Amino acid sequence: MRLRAAPSRWIGRRLRLPTRSAAIMLVVIYLMTPRLAAADPASPALDTSMTQAVLNAALTFLLPRTLESHTSRDFCLWGLNGLSAIDPSLTVTDRDGTVQLAFGQDVLLRVPDPAATDQAGWTDVTVRLMQAAWGRSSAVRDAGGGGLLQGFFDELFNHMDPYSRYVAPAPATTDRDTRTGGEAGTGLTLGHDARSILITAVNANGPAWPAGLAVGQRLYAVNGRSTRDQTPQTVTQWLLGEPGSKVTLLVGDERARRTITLHRASVPPETVFAYADGHVVVIRITAFSADTAQEMSQYLDQASDDPHLRGLVMDLRGNRGGVLQQAVTASALVLDRGVAAITHGRDAQANHVWAVQGGDMIGGVPIVVLVDGRTASAAEILAAALADHRRAVVVGSATLGKGLVQTIGQMPDGGELFVTWSRVLAPLGWPLQGLGVMPQVCTSRGEADLERQLQDLAAGQLDMRETVQATRAVRFPVAVSRILDLRKACPAAIGTDSDLDAARSLIDNPAEYRTALSAIPEEGAYAPQAE
Structure with a gap:
């Protein structure tokens, strides 16, 4: 709905108030009128293609795997409550076969309900409502596409168990690195003293362990680059590279030094x-x-x-x-x-x-x-x-x-879904x-x-x-x-x-x-x- 400002002489003719009273009344009318935010032309548009791809992939992953059976309608309506979490002025309702998005008293969009099991239909409705919210709410735009998805999944999983969750792309990458070892390296942890870089720990899962490197040895050079005056963080980065690639280290102590060549590998953390x-x-x-x-x-x-x-x-x-x-x-x-152990779930692969x-x-x-x-x-x-x-x-x-098991789904944006799909019996x-x-x-x-x-x-x-x-x-x-x-x-x-x-x-x-x-x-x- 568009609001047009009325000509000032129309207001004066209808109200017929003394000049000072008219001015006061105009201020009151202005303050009581909802001020609807317009989209900033300079702000980026919502990436609807990626949003739709993530939501569709999420529904495909969730529908057969959750412990209890739910429909696409259930998941999407739960998730759309995330709009209100970002901006309380936004409300989503579903009545009489129609999904409605409102901003305060202003209805932004009404869309007929697809069938409860229509995954493509509910994905489309969800993206349309998100796009309408993006166009009206500065809070939604400030949250960005990532925040919009995070809010959607946070609200969706609030209706399920405490362990199912969505992890955004950046922390998901960190989680994967923790599980698998991440970027290839040597398995060395470095520190320093007043004179040089020291080896402070050797991961038994890494290539440095069988090579005989030990805590307390000094690391003088990496691929011919001197470690003098470098920080442990900088030298650690020098040790990283492609899996299987070679890295040459000059190690030893004040009495003797030796050159060792290692093949980098992904090194899971020692546990x-x-x-x-x-x-x-x-x-x-x-x-x-x-x-x-x-x-x-x-x-x-x-x-x-x-x-x-x-x-x-x-x-x-x-x-x-x-x-x-x-x-x-x-x-x-x-x-x-x-x-x-014994595991039970709806999905045959969880049993x-x-x-x-x-x-x-x-x-x-x-x-x-x-x-x-x-x-x-x-x-x-x-x-x-x-x-x-x-x-x-x-x-x-x-x-x-905690006797619930999660399975992990990779999303198109690089994020991950952790979804509880089975119970554990001893x-x-x-x-x-x-x-x-x-x-x-x-x-x-x-x-x-x-x-x-x-x-x-x-x-x-x-x-x-x-x-x-x-x-x-x-x-x-x-x-x-x-x-x-x-x-x-x-x-x-x-x-x-x-x-x-x-x-x-x-x-x-x-x-x-x-x-x-x-x-x-x-x-x-x-x-x-x-x-």
């Missing part, structure tokens, strides 16, 4: 760290990335060389998860055979029984898994798998309870979502309580037996009240040194360890999960 405490090996896993299971196998291989190895502590505290397949593969390193058949690399040596309230997702899958097969005793607190059939892993030995109720548990274990009694067995009997769906009731037996908390003390007590006292294992029911003790 596994280990140390020996006597004849007990502690392996800390910080996340599950592309090479986690391989890193873990290297440390287990070294541990198995100790003929007097008494136990393994697997520290998953603070581990927020990562690649599910890596958790399953990690379980295969210490399980002879069995089911590691898996993740069975393993490998070989226990440490020959049945006792394992204690440390968890806390931050242990989540793939880390919970590993802990549950080892516990349900009586291959490990879990020590710590109730874990986060080997004995209980759901991880909400419930989490309940430890056999609880450390979150204080030192006195832990001391009493360990004393009872020595006497052949497990205080957590009833709670642990109750969690194994749970079947999906389960009421939130039931979950909360079970979890309060060992409240989620951040891990402490008491966890390691309890783990060492279990390993040093085989009778305590066996009693803790006995809390886990035999396979088939409960009714199978209903389909």
Whole structure:
């Protein structure tokens, strides 16, 4: 609707007010009239082609995969609420078979509803409404095309689970680099002192590791370029290049220098760290990335060389998860055979029984898994798998309870959709979502309580037996009240040194360890999960 200014003499003739009153009234009329923003001719136009391509790709990815079935109409109307989030003056309504976009009291666009399942129709309607909002709202234009898409997906996923999300192109690139190793390099982390560039860390997954480079060595040149007076950040950039390309390093110390040629490679971040405490090996896993299971196998291989190895502590505290397949593969390193996890979803490709058949690399040596309230997702899958097969005793607190699996879709703009498409069940059939892993030995109720548990274990009694067995009997769906009731037996908390003390007590006292294992029911003790 266009508004035209009325001639001043028309206003004066109709109102017939004294001159001063007329002026005041004109100001009041002006202030009360909605001022509609016009598009700035200099501002860029919305890239409707890319917007349409992203929305269409997103609907194609979402429709068959979400845990619950929804239509194109559902997704688009949810997402269009993102316009109001950007500019509260914008409202989208769908009544009597018509979608309407309004700016304040002004109707910008009315469009007939396509059929609920008409993907192309709803994509077109969504882009038309976005374009109309772009033309009227300066806030929408300020947000830009990326902000418009982010707002759309944020509102869409607000109607779903807390883990499904859209990641814009720039952070999506960073996420991919974290998972896969990103640009090819050497696996060196650099620092400096007053004299030169120093090697401060060597990634075991990178090409520098087998070449024998070590922490503390000095890096004097890269491809003949001196590192003198350069920053570690600058020299790190010199180390990057195409996968497989060569880079020549001059390294050494004040006594001797040598030239080493490496082939650059994508280097996933190190996620596994280990140390020996006597004849007990502690392996800390910080996340599950592309090479986690391989890193873990290297440390287990070294541990198995100790003929007097008494136990393994697997520290998953603070581990927020990562690649599910890596958790399953990690379980295969210490399980002879069995089911590691079960996933259920609407999409046939989401349904898996993740069975393993490998070989226990440490020959049945006792394992204690440390968890806390931050242990989540793939880390919970590993802990549950080892516990349900009586291959490990879990020590710590109730874990986060993230038992939903996301699949990743690449969007035409370089962004990514993370969409929850399956639920995880532990080997004995209980759901991880909400419930989490309940430890056999609880450390979150204080030192006195832990001391009493360990004393009872020595006497052949497990205080957590009833709670642990109750969690194994749970079947999906389960009421939130039931979950909360079970979890309060060992409240989620951040891990402490008491966890390691309890783990060492279990390993040093085989009778305590066996009693803790006995809390886990035999396979088939409960009714199978209903389909």
